[in-house]
Amino acid sequence: MLKKEFTQYPHHTDPYAKHRITDEELDFLYELQKEMNTQHSDMLTYPRIWVIQEPIKNYLDNVETDLRNDPDAVEYLNQIADGADLCIDCINITTPQQLYQTIQSIIKDNSLEEKYQVELINNYKVLIHGKNDIGKTMLWEGSLEKIQKNGLLAIVEWVMGYTYHHAELRYYTKELYQRPGIFFLTYKDGVRYLQKYADKYDKDVKLIETSPMDLFTDCSPEIKKLFDILHTVDFSKKNRKVYISGKITKTEDYQERFDVAARELLAQGYEVVNPAYEGTKLENASYEDYMKLSFQLLNDCDIIYMLKGWETSPGANQEFGYALAKAMEIRFEK
Template structure:
């Protein structure tokens, strides 16, 4: 059996500028990890994702046309069906505006203007006024907010079209069945809720979120996706894993140990692993300025962040450290 060969596409240059992970990114990942690991799920699928479960309409085509339009069977059909759609001359009436223009056209083309007039109220309700006894108030009303087929709703439109015009109208009943929406998934239930609230108008009112394993949705996951979930479930994203280096003026000052110690305490309380070169320098004996700078850069190169004290601009050594941080694309923070 011959070995399958895959097309070897050439790599292109990575155009994206890189940076060390920031506090904001760490906070996001930490919050995401907490939400994923603590949210409620019914099956406790691991790893857990959420997908949109949206209802589709399954039409009850076995109902005879005459029965669809029979007022006496409406109550029974309402118990069976979740709703119905209105068709006039096989055209699906999807909006009140469309129905209004259709009825208006029928009245005009069939020379029924002396008998009937149609009105669109607030863009969601269609009224047909006429000399005949139509509805309880002498008019036919179709309200776009109706889910069920009521006597004074779409059924009245069907009755009017069939009895007083030469056109055909009918109701097509349906039931709703939920299915998994394959186009989008969410790492957390909270994220899915926010999405559906933002795009509420795009979905059926019966839409819901369903918890499942990625394997159920995708048959299986790639190693990279599995690795991502493993990282999100298990890695400690706390800031204490990040080293921050204090940079400031030392030479020519008497209080540098106190100033560096204050900064170290504040940063430690924020959760960082703090590198204090002023304190580390006290461990050197009979050291020159060059020895101190060599130690400083050895400490700095193992850090993620440099923290510039207010007086750093007047210090040649701190300026060198600042330049090194810029060259290495380190995160730079400044004392306020």
């Protein structure tokens, strides 16, 4: 067999503008990691994703629906079928309200107002009875999921026996089906999705955890590496470096001011670069030497923190301009 050739598509220029990671993005990653690592699990699988599993209906073919005189058939279908859909004029009736409106329409369209009336009780049960013959009362339970001698079959009997409309029961079994193309990194996110789109899914839908190891190990090591990063990288703020910038020249309290800011930033979880301290390591250095060191330190940081009064410092203004040109996050002392 000839080896299949795959077309090599050329790369194009990266169109995305870049920025240094922000606190909000780090918080998102930290909370995501916490949820992924601490959520309940029924399987010892890794990597773990959550997928939607719901039962789908497989309708039984060639099943007689007129079972009024055959209770044994009703019992048999109760054993092999998971449920039955009520169909009137080829339309599935799925809610008590829909059945109530349908029966109302049939009674009106067939000029049967003098013989029958329909009631909706507590938005759950539909009651059809003859005005002159209470003995013909029929009760329908709202779930529509089980065959009932005095429920669904009674509706079929009434529609077929007393109107010109067609009614039948469509029996079905349920099989579990995994929704393709939808997965979640956390169970909580899957629950939010199903709550938002509850009307699109069967009431017995659920989330199951799975680990498509074949995909991750054989086809996409990049995906497994991404999961490793999400699970193990420290996303706390201490990974972000903050450079303190402020007026030093011709001030006597700059060491104290820089130290106070450094302690506050350290308490918030940041790695702090204090040029007032780093500058003490230089001996016989010129102003240009200090500024060269400052830019070296600043280039390795994520955030620049401008102390009050920085506007009157030529050096701090240069650092501010450098940070601006590098699209760094800029903060100001309040």
